[in-house]
Amino acid sequence: MxxxxxxxxxxxxxxxxxxxxxxxxxxxxxxxxxxxxxxSCTVNRSKVISNVEYLFHQASKIPKESIDFKKWDEDPDDIANKEIRVLEPKQLSLAADLKSTTEKFFQHAQMSIKMRKDKNLxxxxxxxxxxxxxxxxxxxxxxxxxxxxxxxxxxxxxxxxxxxxx
Known part of the structure; x- marks a missing residue:
């Protein structure tokens, strides 16, 4: 021992x-x-964004909809035949706040990782x-x-x- x-x-x-x-x-x-x-670690951006999107759906009570993206790929300019999601003002505000908070998180995480790498050679x-x-x-x-x-x-x-x- x-x-x-x-x-x-x-x-x-x-x-x-x-x-x-x-x-x-x-x-x-x-x-x-x-x-x-x-x-030494990194932040998995796609995982964080996925979790924030999940939080948005839970907090805003918007049902998750499956969008047929094949329609968007076939003719991106033909909006008439596409599914379009319309958000209420409260939902838009929540989405903007979550986006801002997520970006601040990424900035602070990157600064923290950089400071730690500089400190710990x-x-x-x-x-x-x-x-x-x-x-x-x-x-x-x-x-x-x-x-x-x-x-x-x-x-x-x-x-x-x-x-x-x-």
């Missing part, structure tokens, strides 16, 4: 290594950040270490049943114990 304390905080960061693999100091340093360590190196650990098929990295921390187990031992239980 390896118990280490981060110099910047009073909270102990614990790594339990029950595997036969010896961890390098830099691997320990990255694992000490915990299972909730959020290495080791991030790319940490990502490589985590990727290397994740590709090691001899170990399994998980969290403890109770509390916070990181547990490293031999994969084969873990599978054998699970098979005995089942």
């Amino acid at each position: 390896i118990n280490t304390t981060d110099k910047n905080t009073t909270e102990p960061k614990v790594v339990w290594n029950f595997s036969n693999r010896n961890l390098a100091e830099e691997e320990l340093r990255v694992l000490e950040k915990g299972m909730s360590y959020n290495h 080791n991030g790319n190196h940490d990502d490589k270490i985590l990727l290397k650990l994740s590709k090691d098929l001899s170990i399994l990295i998980t969290k403890p049943d109770k509390g916070r921390g990181v547990v490293i187990l031999d994969r084969n031992d873990y599978i054998e114990k699970l098979e005995k239980i089942l």
Whole structure:
């Protein structure tokens, strides 16, 4: 068992290594950040927009309509034969507010990600270490049943114990 304390905080960061693999100091340093360590990430714009559209439909009580987009593709200028959705002023206002809020969210998220990348120049190196650990098929990295921390187990031992239980 390896118990280490981060110099910047009073909270102990614990790594339990029950595997036969010896961890390098830099691997320990990255694992000490915990299972909730959020290495460099990006915002999935399409997923956020999809969720905001779902919120709009729920909040505005507009029934989701299936629009036949084939009609729009065939003749985009022929509006007479198309399904057109007309929104009430309250719904338009809600849509505009949601769009504005979503754009502000994207701006703040991008600024936050950029600031974090500038602050953490080791991030790319940490990502490589985590990727290397994740590709090691001899170990399994998980969290403890109770509390916070990181547990490293031999994969084969873990599978054998699970098979005995089942």
